[in-house]
Amino acid sequence: TGQLIFVGTGIQLAGQIGKLSESYIQRADVVFSLVPDGFAQRWLHTLNNDVRSLQPYYAQNGETKNRRDTYQQMVDVIITEVNANKKVVCALYGHPGVFSCISHMAIEQARLEGFTAKMLPGVSAEACLWADLGIDPGRCGHQSYEATQFMLYLHQPDTSAHLVLWQIALAGEYTLTQFGTTKAKIQLLVDHLSQWYSLEHKVAIYEAANLAVHAPRIEWVKLADLVHVALTTISTLLIPPSKALSLNYDMLAKLAITETDLG
Numbered sequence: 001t002g003q004l005i006f007v008g009t010g011i012q013l014a015g016q017i018g019k020l021s022e023s024y025i026q027r028a029d030v031v032f033s034l035v036p037d038g039f040a041q042r043w044l045h046t047l048n049n050d051v052r053s054l055q056p057y058y059a060q061n062g063e064t065k066n067r068r069d070t071y072q073q074m075v076d077v078i079i080t081e082v083n084a085n086k087k088v089v090c091a092l093y094g095h096p097g098v099f100s101c102i103s104h105m106a107i108e109q110a111r112l113e114g115f116t117a118k119m120l121p122g123v124s125a126e127a128c129l130w131a132d133l134g135i136d137p138g139r140c141g142h143q144s145y146e147a148t149q150f151m152l153y154l155h156q157p158d159t160s161a162h163l164v165l166w167q168i169a170l171a172g173e174y175t176l177t178q179f180g181t182t183k184a185k186i187q188l189l190v191d192h193l194s195q196w197y198s199l200e201h202k203v204a205i206y207e208a209a210n211l212a213v214h215a216p217r218i219e220w221v222k223l224a225d226l227v228h229v230a231l232t233t234i235s236t237l238l239i240p241p242s243k244a245l246s247l248n249y250d251m252l253a254k255l256a257i258t259e260t261d262l263g
């Protein structure tokens, strides 16, 4: 009977995938893939003879296509193979369920139809970010949002924690048809962020390396200068805290401790 497993291949070619995920890929009847480049795609072909890239479902040259349609078509083609009683593995770069909807949609659909479906975690871009920037997000906490969602909804950043904005190159691109945004929209995001952060506050554009021989891109700029930096589909924005943690004195009182007890 058919089954569906999503695995993450990590960000860096071949080295950041778990043993279990790799063995699922090897034993699959069919593997669907979404990976960063031809190197990663070719590596998947060395593990399994039937690897099918999902990339062609994105709008091709000159085509205008809503990404919602793309995702639905990807889910449909995956579910078709599960229905044909195949052992289907979907190998997605990074963590397959982090800022990635097709895994959640397909797993839900497969389970609704009575099939076994599960997800194995992978090394996400954010996991690489903490490692490359030498930050422990647990020190003061962190918030993570998709950049456009951060603009469209009333999210309240906690300026004593790290703020991570994913898909920064698409900030304000609400039509789901473009693969980039405009300087004017980035300026709107900067203006929006200036409600909480000084325009002088240093933020980082981060791009983890896909190959071990490459270095990550870590570019620190003033928030005001975000409109001038090159943003790509793999750019993530990190905004470090702008103020120290504030103590909750009510809670200290309830716990019957004082500031000095905290060391």
Ligand code: SAM
Residues within 6 Å of the ligand: 011, 093, 094, 095, 096, 097, 098, 099, 100, 123, 124, 125, 126, 165, 166, 167, 168, 169, 206, 207, 208, 209, 210, 233, 234, 235, 236, 237
């Ligand atoms: N599932 C992926 C993961 O676990 O990393 C994330 C997919 S999300 C649709 C795409 C966004 O992830 C990009 O716009 C960027 O914010 C981030 N991203 C992907 N690759 C990256 C890289 N090499 N370095 C930094 N961020 C990256």
